Amino acid sequence: MYERKIPLTIDCGLHLTKEVLNGKWKPALLNAISMDVKRPSEILRLLQGVTRRVLTVQLKELEEHGMVEKKIYPQLPPKVEYSLTAIGWSLMPIIDALNQWGDTNRRFLETVITQDPKTTQVSKSPCPAYRHLLSERKIG
Amino acid sequence: MYERKIPLTIDCGLHLTKEVLNGKWKPALLNAISMDVKRPSEILRLLQGVTRRVLTVQLKELEEHGMVEKKIYPQLPPKVEYSLTAIGWSLMPIIDALNQWGDTNRRFLETVITQDPKTTQVSKSPCPAYRHLLSERKIG
DNA sequence: TAGCATAGGGATAAAATTATCCCTTATGTC
């Protein structure tokens, strides 16, 4: 397994939180799970762009960091369900805020990000419509 | 200059926001600037751990993304001041929330992060006390 | 005059993160 060589900076809350959300799909995963999309295969279908491998790895990190819980059903083919822990739920207002801020400023952000010289192309597949899956989140 | 090879995913708000905050020091930089620590040299002293090079680069990205504005004073030695733009300010509630969440859950997070097998060491230099620099933020 | 401070940036090395590919398990279907 990979081992970090440069000490992690966790001096202020910002860095701690950043570490938890560190991963291309982490916020999206938490969001999906909060919307009751909880089986890896479902998530994979919903979030087009994630790789199966990366999904597995990032879910595992979220689990190790205590944000999600994993329930394994002793079946074949295997069935697994992830759910948010209490502390994972406590992140949701922030995830929502991040999501809303991005959507609110989409016009502007798309422009500046696209004009970024280092960005040549952009993938804009339609955003998965989590919201219609559940009218409200199930808590717990 | 470096050019991205894999298209950026910006399909949902979460990804857009992530892109803006993407960078080891971005949230901390926005926070510092919001606290009126606005000259690069000041920031460098405050945020021990950042490299001068990385500071320059990430400030530039924040500027290109429209989150901060740069004011150059035609002096020698050079004097530069960064300040938040309107949209930059609109991120501050989120930055605050990220910061608070991390601080609130520090005990727990330090534990899980430290137990992470890939994390061997951690840098816990005292968190820069932005808060005492200003009792309130100056807006604008 | 040597050295410091101030801000920026090029070039490149190192580190960290993601992507790709392949293998395992066991049941069900064509």
Next chain:
DNA sequence: GACATAAGGGATAATTTTATCCCTATGCTA
């Protein structure tokens, strides 16, 4: 039998991000 499904993980390549090092400019100070 071949293949799909479901989840996981090892090994390694590719990509992206950070770190290091060095050079620019000018006025001030020891």
